[in-house]
Amino acid sequence: MSDLVQREVVKGSNYTSFTMEEIRRYGRHLIMPEVGLEGQRRLKAARVLVVGVGGLGAPVSLYLAAAGVGKIGLLDFDEIDETNLQRQVIFSTPDVGRKKVEVAKERLLKLNPHIEVETHDTLINSENALDIIREYDIVVDATDNFPTRYLLNDACVMLGKPLIYGSIFRFDGQVSVFYAGKGPCYRCLYPEPPPPGLVPSCAEGGVLGVLPGIVGSLQANEALKLIIGIGEPLIGRLLLVDALSMTFRELRISRDRNCPVCGDNPTIKELIDYEQFCGTRVSGEALDAARNSITPLELKKLLERGEEIQLIDVREPVEWEICRIPGAKLIPLGQLTSRLHEIDQTRKVIVYCHSGQRSALAVKLLRELGLTNTYNLAGGIDAYAEQVDPSIPRY
Amino acid sequence: MKVVIQIPSALRALTGNTNQVEVEAQTVGEALAALLELYPSIGRYIFDDQQRLRSFINIFINDRDIKTLNGLETRLKDSDRILILPAIAGGLSRGICKYI
Numbered sequence: 001m002s003d004l005v006q007r008e009v010v011k012g013s014n015y016t017s018f019t020m021e022e023i024r025r026y027g028r029h030l031i032m033p034e035v036g037l038e039g040q041r042r043l044k045a046a047r048v049l050v051v052g053v054g055g056l057g058a059p060v061s062l063y064l065a066a067a068g069v070g071k072i073g074l075l076d077f078d079e080i081d082e083t084n085l086q087r088q089v090i091f092s093t094p095d096v097g098r099k100k101v102e103v104a105k106e107r108l109l110k111l112n113p114h115i116e117v118e119t120h121d122t123l124i125n126s127e128n129a130l131d132i133i134r135e136y137d138i139v140v141d142a143t144d145n146f147p148t149r150y151l152l153n154d155a156c157v158m159l160g161k162p163l164i165y166g167s168i169f170r171f172d173g174q175v176s177v178f179y180a181g182k183g184p185c186y187r188c189l190y191p192e193p194p195p196p197g198l199v200p201s202c203a204e205g206g207v208l209g210v211l212p213g214i215v216g217s218l219q220a221n222e223a224l225k226l227i228i229g230i231g232e233p234l235i236g237r238l239l240l241v242d243a244l245s246m247t248f249r250e251l252r253i254s255r256d257r258n259c260p261v262c263g264d265n266p267t268i269k270e271l272i273d274y275e276q277f278c279g280t281r282v283s284g285e286a287l288d289a290a291r292n293s294i295t296p297l298e299l300k301k302l303l304e305r306g307e308e309i310q311l312i313d314v315r316e317p318v319e320w321e322i323c324r325i326p327g328a329k330l331i332p333l334g335q336l337t338s339r340l341h342e343i344d345q346t347r348k349v350i351v352y353c354h355s356g357q358r359s360a361l362a363v364k365l366l367r368e369l370g371l372t373n374t375y376n377l378a379g380g381i382d383a384y385a386e387q388v389d390p391s392i393p394r395y
Numbered sequence: 396m397k398v399v400i401q402i403p404s405a406l407r408a409l410t411g412n413t414n415q416v417e418v419e420a421q422t423v424g425e426a427l428a429a430l431l432e433l434y435p436s437i438g439r440y441i442f443d444d445q446q447r448l449r450s451f452i453n454i455f456i457n458d459r460d461i462k463t464l465n466g467l468e469t470r471l472k473d474s475d476r477i478l479i480l481p482a483i484a485g486g487l488s489r490g491i492c493k494y495i
């Protein structure tokens with residue numbers, strides 16, 4: 001299978017040659033019969049697009065560059081901020097505020113001047129995705145959000161490109177290779193994303209800094225194997241990493257004949273509106289949430305006027321340790337229904353979390369349970385710290 | 396049958412951080428029902444209003460997706476491991492949170 005895969009993945013390796021410096025640099029590859037000069041040629045002829053230069057994209061791009069992948073595309077529109085440095089090891093403290101793709105490109109070329117790095121300082125979307133991806137042999141999904149994951153999946157299915165998938169949450173990681181025609185795609189596994197807010201996102205849940213290092217390295221390993229054409233790619237297998245118990249677990253996944261994009265009768269034949277598909281654009285539910293929310297400045301006024309309100313913090317105790325709004329009561333989201341009696345229903349209830357996502361869920365829940373005088377603090381304690389009380393640490 | 400249900404970290408906030416639960420059940424559906432009895436709030440994450448498995452949740456018995464077996468009717472063997480596996484995106488909060 002792998003021989004078949006590689007012949008299709010990279011073309012034109014016969015035309016590559018190496019300088020003396022390159023031979024010396026790649027010596028530890030060249031002396032392995034599984035790689036050898038031919039494998040190194042394929043690496044040099046390969047073009048890999050890394051979408052997302054963050055926790056996963058950092059190790060992926062560093063290892064691909066070091067291994068001698070001839071052309072690496074870096075796609076990200078973001079700038080580096082302090083909270084990135086806990087895990088995005090390609091960046092350094094003085095880089096804060098600079099464009100991720102620019103800094104990463106400098107770093108990769110410093111690591112290996114024999115490769116080419118192309119930057120795509122853009123948000124990938126339905127309009128530009130096919131044109132960008134067409135220029136590459138392999139796509140690495142190092143993104144952090146559902147709309148981009150589904151977009152990359154569908155585009156790769158349509159173009160017949162392998163997609164090296166990785167995702168992380170707290171201490172858990174997932175890795176697989178989606179390659180239409182040879183195995184399942186992401187939609188075969190998950191036909192639809194969770195509605196926003198139902199499963200907490202990374203900033204709400206946190207992530208162990210080294211986990212993207214583990215998962216990103218596994219993704220880079222899959223990319224190198226596909227290019228060289230050795231070993232068994234993670235096609236049709238989903239690898240789960242639990243960094244806490246330090247266990248790896250492998251699940252079998254298979255193509256769904258009814259898959260809307262890679263199935264027998266696909267219904268999605270061109271790229272769609274992925275923000276709408278994932279419900280991440282302003283939806284009816286989000287508008288409801290907005291109607292039931294108050295801004296940090298409104299909360300400030302309520303507190304200053306000494307109004308009878310009850311402030312409920314639905315974050316986790318570890319977050320409460322970092323900071324809190326004075327006068328608040330901690331009831332973590334998971335305990336809300338069992339501790340309902342602790343909430344005084346005669347007063348106006350204002351719920352907050354870190355950035356407003358979990359608390360929106362809590363407001364919805366409480367209103368369903370009859371606490372109609374309940375409001376969400378928009379933007380959470382983070383927005384409150386930014387706009388009202390700078391003495392509250394932000395995390 | 397005594398089986399173990401493994402809770403993914405994305406849902407552990409709803410189980411008081413418990414990462415696995417041992418239940419007595421004949422089928423996957425029964426095992427999940429037993430889990431919901433212990434942690435009712437997890438129900439709306441796993442099932443939709445029609446009590447169907449949500450499309451972003453996969454259930455595996457050992458290494459097999461129940462979609463490729465008998466779904467919720469799949470019969471269990473002693474010491475089977477059931478895994479609840481929600482889709483995880485990783486990263487990013489602002490993109491989604493800013494609308495709320």
Ligand SMILES: [Zn+2]
Pocket residue numbers: 184185186187188189255256259260261262263
């Ligand atoms: Zn599919």
